[in-house]
Amino acid sequence: MPATPPSKPAARRRAATRPESGPGLGDGPLYLGLQRSLARSLAERRWPPGSALPSETRLAAEHRVSIGTVRKAIDALVAGGMLVRRQGRGTFVASHTPDRLLFHFFHVVARDAPAASPRELPSTRLLSFRHARAGAGVAEALAIAPAARVLRVENLLHLQGRAVLFDEITVAAARFPRLDRARLERREGTIYGLYESDYGIDVVRSTERLSAVACPARIARLLGLAPGDPVLRIRRVAYGWGDRPVEHRVSWVDTRTHEYLSDLWKRGPDPRG
Amino acid sequence: MPATPPSKPAARRRAATRPESGPGLGDGPLYLGLQRSLARSLAERRWPPGSALPSETRLAAEHRVSIGTVRKAIDALVAGGMLVRRQGRGTFVASHTPDRLLFHFFHVVARDAPAASPRELPSTRLLSFRHARAGAGVAEALAIAPAARVLRVENLLHLQGRAVLFDEITVAAARFPRLDRARLERREGTIYGLYESDYGIDVVRSTERLSAVACPARIARLLGLAPGDPVLRIRRVAYGWGDRPVEHRVSWVDTRTHEYLSDLWKRGPDPRG
DNA sequence: TTCGATTTGTTCGTATGTATT
DNA sequence: TAATACATACGAACAAATCGA
Numbered sequence: 001m002p003a004t005p006p007s008k009p010a011a012r013r014r015a016a017t018r019p020e021s022g023p024g025l026g027d028g029p030l031y032l033g034l035q036r037s038l039a040r041s042l043a044e045r046r047w048p049p050g051s052a053l054p055s056e057t058r059l060a061a062e063h064r065v066s067i068g069t070v071r072k073a074i075d076a077l078v079a080g081g082m083l084v085r086r087q088g089r090g091t092f093v094a095s096h097t098p099d100r101l102l103f104h105f106f107h108v109v110a111r112d113a114p115a116a117s118p119r120e121l122p123s124t125r126l127l128s129f130r131h132a133r134a135g136a137g138v139a140e141a142l143a144i145a146p147a148a149r150v151l152r153v154e155n156l157l158h159l160q161g162r163a164v165l166f167d168e169i170t171v172a173a174a175r176f177p178r179l180d181r182a183r184l185e186r187r188e189g190t191i192y193g194l195y196e197s198d199y200g201i202d203v204v205r206s207t208e209r210l211s212a213v214a215c216p217a218r219i220a221r222l223l224g225l226a227p228g229d230p231v232l233r234i235r236r237v238a239y240g241w242g243d244r245p246v247e248h249r250v251s252w253v254d255t256r257t258h259e260y261l262s263d264l265w266k267r268g269p270d271p272r273g
Numbered sequence: 274m275p276a277t278p279p280s281k282p283a284a285r286r287r288a289a290t291r292p293e294s295g296p297g298l299g300d301g302p303l304y305l306g307l308q309r310s311l312a313r314s315l316a317e318r319r320w321p322p323g324s325a326l327p328s329e330t331r332l333a334a335e336h337r338v339s340i341g342t343v344r345k346a347i348d349a350l351v352a353g354g355m356l357v358r359r360q361g362r363g364t365f366v367a368s369h370t371p372d373r374l375l376f377h378f379f380h381v382v383a384r385d386a387p388a389a390s391p392r393e394l395p396s397t398r399l400l401s402f403r404h405a406r407a408g409a410g411v412a413e414a415l416a417i418a419p420a421a422r423v424l425r426v427e428n429l430l431h432l433q434g435r436a437v438l439f440d441e442i443t444v445a446a447a448r449f450p451r452l453d454r455a456r457l458e459r460r461e462g463t464i465y466g467l468y469e470s471d472y473g474i475d476v477v478r479s480t481e482r483l484s485a486v487a488c489p490a491r492i493a494r495l496l497g498l499a500p501g502d503p504v505l506r507i508r509r510v511a512y513g514w515g516d517r518p519v520e521h522r523v524s525w526v527d528t529r530t531h532e533y534l535s536d537l538w539k540r541g542p543d544p545r546g
Numbered sequence: 547t548t549c550g551a552t553t554t555g556t557t558c559g560t561a562t563g564t565a566t567t
Numbered sequence: 568t569a570a571t572a573c574a575t576a577c578g579a580a581c582a583a584a585t586c587g588a
Contacts, residue, residue, distance in 0.1 A: 209532045210483055262535055361573065552584100
């Protein structure tokens with residue numbers, strides 16, 4: 001028996017990588033096309049956060065690809081934090097729970113805390129909510145006009161009962177209609193959860209730039225520092241689907257008792273023997 | 274025809290996930306066992322940095338697993354930065370080239386530089402090389418005794434022709450015998466490349482903790498700052514195979530012209546539609 | 547409690563495309 | 568051109584987790 005003959009000889013739409021595009025997955029490898037297609041569906045809220053995607057079997061049938069191709073497409077979105085797999089249950093759209101915040105977006109921890117130790121969720125106190133104009137720097141980060149209206153929120157964050165971090169958040173007012181101080185204060189969960197639930201805006205990634213600066217007097221007062229004391233300043237831009245900027249945030253951190261932890265690993269099974 | 278009958282009905286060593294361990298891959302899923310096995314081989318320098326691993330076909334045959342399982346094991350090591358795939362050529366052991374330094378370990382960039390812009394490699398000037406004792410903090414980080422002998426190196430790093438960063442590097446003297454100032458100064462490539470080529474010690478990951486501090490007088494002089502000016506201090510611990518600490522490093526960064534960039538993404542095809 | 551249906555997780559094997567030498 | 572190596576794709580079978588009947 002010279003090896004099993006091609007028991008499934010033909011009838012497939014394509015052999016392996018296909019030079020032409022299939023029905024509607026775009027060009028390039030199939031799994032990338034499917035990945036883009038799924039990302040687009042997620043951006044359009046076809047499956048809202050927290051809900052389950054169709055099973056891999058169904059997705060494979062609907063898109064006319066094999067289940068292995070579906071898995072590879074989903075793998076990338078799971079690695080990017082947009083989807084969550086649960087064996088025996090299904091694949092779910094990631095939601096902005098406190099857990100996700102801690103894992104993906106909040107990097108300030110108690111000094112000398114082990115990298116793998118459980119992190120503490122900060123408690124937030126809203127200090128101010130104002131309407132303003134973007135200005136040059138924020139405008140560039142948010143890809144809006146410098147004169148565009150923005151909302152500016154100031155928060156004081158506590159860790160271990162201590163004021164550690166002052167946040168200045170700026171978002172385009174046009175994207176968050178009717179957002180007001182009351183709504184912010186009575187929210188449950190994180191601000192990103194509010195963006196998600198009230199406005200259908202998902203933050204999917206962020207970049208942060210850190211520098212050391214002399215603490216402004218007002219912030220020093222809030223953090224219990226002397227004016228001019230060194231503080232860690234973090235400028236974060238948070239992006240949504242399609243790399244569209246959603247939020248500009250500047251944080252000032254009192255690093256006497258806390259610090260910024262940049263691990264850069266811990267995803268999937270540890271690849272170090 | 275009720276679907277192709279199982280044309281390959283038996284003879285496999287195992288069916289799917291196997292409760293028992295195979296030849297020597299340990300417990301758990303096969304691909305994890307293989308991943309650990311490969312990591313161990315890499316740690317033992319079975320294939321030196323820059324060299325090619327056996328082909329996936331060969332690895333599959335040697336370990337008596339399918340090629341898909343081999344690919345999954347290698348995928349994780351590639352994601353961790355220990356291996357590099359090159360289509361048509363093979364899979365290679367990652368070496369500590371300047372490129373790898375920039376991508377995985379060096380995060381200081383010019384202010385407001387786009388996140389995706391090409392980064393600049395710093396030029397290094399060695400300021401001092403001394404023998405010393407570890408002391409409490411370093412000892413804990415390096416998992417050695419506080420009285421253990423260490424080597425301490427001070428470097429001044431320039432970016433865009435400007436002194437931007439002061440480095441204080443500490444390693445256990447026992448692991449780097451006969452390392453001296455002359456060898457450090459005449460090295461080509463990065464310090465991690467020297468660890469690799471001269472001592473067979475690979476840095477595979479690092480954690481960094483950032484805080485803002487008042488600049489010590491001596492460092493201020495070197496960086497062109499006034500004593501007490503805010504500087505960004507980075508405490509890095511670099512780890513080798515098996516999460517063994519290799520190096521303790523404290524960096525002081527002048528963040529008037531440069532900043533620390535924490536992207537946390539950009540690996541693999543972008544999962545955002 | 548047991549059992550079956552459903553869904554993801556793991557493994558195998560094969561075929562073919564694409565890049566390199 | 569031929570051989571080799573990784574990349575993509577398909578499909579099948581079984582394991583493990585989950586949930587509800």
